Amino acid sequence: MYPLFETLCIDNGHIRNAEWHCRRFETSYSSLYRHCPTYSLLDNTHISSEYNTGIFRLRISYNESSTKTEIEPYITKNITRLKVWAVASSFDYSLKYTDRSVINNLFSQRGCCDDVLIIKDGMVTDTSVCNIVFFDGQKWITPSTPLLCGTARARLLADGTIEERPIAESDIHKFEAFRLINALRHFDTVATTTTDNIIDF
Known part of the structure; x- marks a missing residue:
């Protein structure tokens, strides 16, 4: 009934970054x-x-003519260990679809890790719920091949906080660390984690 949705952050009564959503x-x-x-x-x-x-x-959640609104408390999850997992080339999540069955299936195969880092055609994309940003020792870099262009990612690119470039699976451990961002996980407050915590086996 509602094929697409947006997830926004209410911070002490105010919607953050509403214009980007x-x-x-x-x-x-x-x-x-x-x-x-x-x-x-x-x-x-x-x-x-x-x-x-x-x-x-x-x-x-929304469709062509109407919306449905849901609000719930949010607690930031501690996501530190990621398992690399490939998705089929045909998979598309360029829009924020309510049908997340493929992504949920990938997440269920994370094993002892907290989330999966999804690889498509050999390139780094996203985790199941976040865009990823890597630190190369000087700059913060996000993959130019995300499954979904997140609103936090777009805003940080626009203001120059982060840059984007192609990042292959083989490039992951060339970086020192990473952060996971989305509308509710803010770049300046989320944990910085070393890339040793990205498990590729």
Whole structure:
């Protein structure tokens, strides 16, 4: 019923970086339905006072004519160990689809790790829920081949905090460390983890 969704961060009653989510919504909607949106992403979203303290996940699922809103408390997960796992060349997640069955199946095969680092056609993409950013000793670099162009990633590229370039699976351990980012995991506050914690067997 709702093929696409956006996940936003409510931070002490305020939606963070809403303009970036609205921008992706407009692009994704137009791509799927072949016409401009007939409504705005946040049209029916009201943040009540009960969300004025703390961090909450706001999920807005949508289709051609309507939205569904869900809000729940958010606690940042400790993701330090990643298992490298390849996905078929035909797999596409360029839009934020509600059908995450392929990604969930990959996640279920993480073993003793916290998440999977997904490889497509030999190139690094994302984890199951985050874009990844690597540190080369001087700069923070994100793969130019993400499965999904996240809003946090787009914003950090736009302001020059990070750069993008192709990163092959064989390049992973040339980097010193990595961070995992998304709308709820902020670049300046998430943990920095050494690439020794990326397991490729």
